[in-house]
Amino acid sequence: MSQSFDVIVLGAGGMGSAACFELARRGLKVLELEQFALVHDRGSSHGHTRIIRTAYAEHPAYVPLARRAFERWYELEQLTGRHLLTECECLNAGPPGSEHVEGVRASVRTHNLAAEELSGTEINRRYPAFRFPAEYRGVVERAAGFLYVEECVRAHLDMAVERGAHIRAEEPVRAWNVIGSGIEVTTDRGTYHAAKLIVTAGAWATKLLADIGVPLRVMRQTLLWFDIGSRGHLFRRDTFPLFIADVPGAPFYGLPAIDPNGLKVARHYGAPELPNPDGVDWNLADADVLALRPLIDEFLPGLGALRKGQVCMYTVTPDRHFVIDTHPGSPQVVVACGFSGHGFKFASAVGEVLADLAQTGATKHDITLFRAGRFAEPARQ
Missing domain, CATH: 3.30.9.10 (D-Amino Acid Oxidase, subunit A, domain 2)
Structure with missing residues (x-):
């Protein structure tokens, strides 16, 4: 397998699997790295079911993203022929x-x-x-329901592989570094290079993204x-x-x-x-x-x-809102973390957002609420 890619995705849970699928179907050469077996129970994307809802208590700004997530879950069901979402009030x-x-x-x-x-x-x-x-x-x-969480992750991964993505499980990442205009990722098995990196590492973002200024x-x-x-x-x-x-x-x-x-x-x-x-x-x-x-x-x-x-x-995160942004010091790195116990339902739409950010640095979806810089200390006078 070639060691060079357009995009490397770290973490194959809810967000990472969705991002990998979206990138692969856009024709990019993608590598996804997962430290555990695929669809494992040592993270945040397991437990059989997850609630999906539209009238979002956490902030009205989530509602458009929730609507988009519904559309993308329905689409994934059509692509795979699998039952992923059950509607329920x-x-x-x-x-x-x-x-x-x-x-x-x-x-x-x-x-x-x-x-x-x-x-x-x-x-x-x-x-x-x-x-x-x-x-x-x-x-x-009534615009609510529940997702079969492991099946959703598995569906995104299967569709990504079908479209040419490379997925390597049980390969922990030890470090990532910016090298020129690209990035380098080191694992227990080797070193990989790419133009862009997406970090969707769940709780391990506390280590892999310790430098982004977000107190996870x-x-x-x-x-x-x-x-x-x-x-x-x-x-x-x-x-x-x-x-x-x-x-x-x-x-x-x-x-x-x-x-x-x-x-x-x-x-x-x-x-x-x-x-x-x-x-x-x-x-x-x-x-x-x-x-x-x-x-x-x-x-x-x-x-x-x-x-x-x-x-x-x-x-x-301290405010319980997500972090979805480009890395404050490395524009070729996209970060998605701090989903604070209410993120999985959005994975199908977040995958689209992350692919947008990796490709162009921008997205049509409003992610103002999720910018990493909101935790920066105010400048001293």
Whole structure:
């Protein structure tokens, strides 16, 4: 295999696989390097399902990118003949003044999205599995669903290879350097050169992108599945929504039961921030279940015992927004990191953005919110 490429992509998770596919179908010579086996469970792109939603609480600026992501996931389904996305309505709920619910409303207003307001009592009546206080408020949107996360990554990788991309798994990157107008990447197996580099290294961006001025941290998270017993009819996707519950002190989310593992539920944030992935314990502990059980018993009473659990990672920025940009000191390097636990749904569109930046240094998509320079210290007077 030639050691010289148009673009090298570091990391073959959600974002990297999408970027590799997009570059390959544009006719570029691409190499993707992954330190683990392909479609592995030691990063942030596993756990069977991920929520995709349009009425975005985090900021209205995400909505156009979410719409584009839907289009690209549908296209990927057509290209591969695989079922990657299932549509399902999404409930956003919380007490009066909930930051999350207010954020959803802001996106609904800004982009004139279809949504329905419900009281806590109305939520419980429509979705009998829930027990929200009467004063709670909910916003239900139908432009939502869930992605089969590993299958999405696998589809992007397969389509990239079909279009000529070179993908090398179990080959950790030790360093990358700017050499003249291009870049050089060193791994355990060799040295590669390219005109451009895209770094989509997930939690390992804390090491590979330590010089971009973004204070990245890593957060260990757990995904848990609980037995639904004889109440299974309450948790099917025709009677139970995706949900994000902004409850005091411990926001959590869940997805309908779609297989014998039962109901998938997880906390959002609320875990210690680590300097890098080296400190992540990949073993599920009793404490992981005990941390979530009080929330389940209060808001989803009657769920049974734990059926399955997995550990994953968030790579977080201080403001919890993404970083998608060219490297501040090396314009031939494109960076995508800090997806802060809510990025996977956008992967199909982010791949397009990263390919644009690698080819021309610009993109038609508005990524102002995601610029790395927002963390730079203000100049001293």
